[in-house]
Amino acid sequence: MTRRAASTAFMVVMSALWVTPILFALYVALRPISETNKYGYVSLPHTLTLSNFADAWAQSDMWKFFLNSVWVTVPAVLVTLFLASTAAYVLSRLSFKFNVALLILFTAGNLLPQQVIITPLYRIYLALGIYNSYLGLIVINVAFQLGFCVFVLSNYMKTLPAGIDEAALIDGASLWTRYWRLTMPLCRPALAALATLLTTWIYNDFFWAITLISTGDRRPITSALANLQGQFVSNQNLIAAAALIAAMPTLIVYVLLQKQFIAGLSLGSSKG
DSSP: OHHHHHHHHHHHHHHHHHHHHHHHHHHHHTSOHHHHHHHOSSSOOSOOOSHHHHHHHHHTTHHHHHHHHHHHHHHHHHHHHHHHHHHHHHHHHSOOTTHHHHHHHHHHGGGSOGGGGHHHHHHHHHHHTOTTSHHHHHHHHHHHHHHHHHHHHHHHHHTSOHHHHHHHHHTTOOHHHIIIIIIHHHTHHHHHHHHHHHHHHHHTOOHHHHHHOOOGGGSOHHHHGGGGOOSSOOOHHHHHHHHHHHHHHHHHHHHHTHHHHHHHHHHHHHOO
16 A cells, blocks of 8 residues: 555655646746736736737748648658658568678667767768758657667567468468468557657657757757747747647547557557
């Protein structure tokens, strides 16, 4: 009983610590800048307004940067899931000499810091002509997210009954048929969970966006928030409102895929 109470108290405290910055950002976004300058950020509100949200949307042309994020996030997520699922199927369903070594190689790719490769990557992108393009952002996001997805999907596919694949093989099903028509439908919970995570990670990417995109109008929404930053004076109320607006798509994705996300996590932890 004491252990359960301690666990509950710990989860309540951690939830409060997690939610507090979001609530404070919302509080700052709802206050006029004049009131904040007069009373400070930590003070009881005298006036609450939605004008900061309207101003942030209008002054930064956020709808353009939302589209930029869509052009990068959607293809990157789809390509990553497709490539990761094909690689995971081969590594988990086919037995050959180097499958364990390849899985370790995919996993080790997640340990490579982004900053280490920025100089050679910049030169490669210039040589290939994909610097300052959506394609360049898509390629690097796919490359860095692929290893984690292969690791998760390969472990998930190993929990699926091997008899299904063997029976299809006896019936003459091709490798593609066994992958696409048998294995992939069974991996929907895991794919939904990964799609939610990938959408959040790629959409919220800031490092690659400011490094590989030099034209301000092509940058995704996260890096475009810097347009609201003044050289000498910063309207943090406006920036807080813009940040909350920018966070809405990932919240919507999570709400829409919540059941599949939770199912993917629970199934992956219970089988094995």
